[in-house]
Amino acid sequence: MPKLAGQRPEYIVEALKAYRSGARRHPSMQANAAALTDQDIADLAAYLSAAK
Numbered sequence: 001m002p003k004l005a006g007q008r009p010e011y012i013v014e015a016l017k018a019y020r021s022g023a024r025r026h027p028s029m030q031a032n033a034a035a036l037t038d039q040d041i042a043d044l045a046a047y048l049s050a051a052k
């Protein structure tokens, strides 16, 4: 699994939206992202980018 801590928030948002829409394909991540709202994605990106 890729390291996400410290990643730019914009990058995490784009990746999760791409999994959610199916534009980026990976079974476990598409399953994870399917239920996320835009607010969930923004919150996760803020949390992960601030983590070390």
Ligand code: HEM
Pocket (backbone or CB within 6 Å): 001, 002, 004, 011, 012, 015, 016, 024, 025, 026, 028, 029, 032, 044
């Ligand atoms: C809150 C939970 C999770 C979040 C926010 C999350 C987020 C992400 C993001 C943003 C990426 C893209 C990384 C990149 O482009 O460098 C990613 C990739 C990936 N994640 Fe997750 N993830 C989560 C849970 C999981 C779980 C539970 C699994 C395994 C069952 C998993 C397996 C993977 C794998 C294998 C990739 C690489 C897939 C690919 O190459 O497209 N993730 N994840």
